[in-house]
Amino acid sequence: MKTEFDIQLRTIDMYRFNLWHTYTTSSGYVAIFMAIIAFWAAVRRWGEVSLTNSVMCVGLGAVLLLYLPLTLYLKSGQQVQGSAVLKNVLHYTIDDKGVTTSQGDMSSTLLWEQVYRVVATRHNILVCMNPGNAFIIPKDQVTQQYDTIRAIAQKHLEKHRFKMK
DSSP states (O other): OEEEEEEOOOHHHHHHHHHHHHHTSHHHHHHHHHHHHHHHHHHHTTTTSOHHHHHHHHHHHHIIIIIHHHHHHHHHHHHHHHOHHHHSOEEEEEESSEEEEEETTEEEEEEGGGOOEEEEOSSEEEEEEETTEEEEEEGGGOTTTHHHHHHHHHHHSOGGGEEOO
């Protein structure tokens, strides 16, 4: 079984990956938890403490919930535009050997034994090489190949390393 396709990575695709990566780790959960606590403290103690303390709690919650996604978006744009590889079209070949990416005369293959996991999010298919790096395949660019990609990955990965519906 084999499938081939071309991907043009966009800033929004990289942003979605960065958001997923940030908010599915322990630091992401801690940031959300701290923001909730900050908002709760501001609401619960409003009027009992100084206005400055209440505003600081609201500000801390807003920073935790708004600043990080904004900086991730800016970082994503810099990543895509700053990399010659990412801003040009990537050709993917997924087969029984692994996942091969090529561009021009350069090519690289990630064997199935080297794949950390494959995850399908709402908008992307992520072929993870390790917990922090992945090939990002936007679903809207592989609608016809999705079932084939899923079947090949499912065939070669253990159940705990395969997260596609």
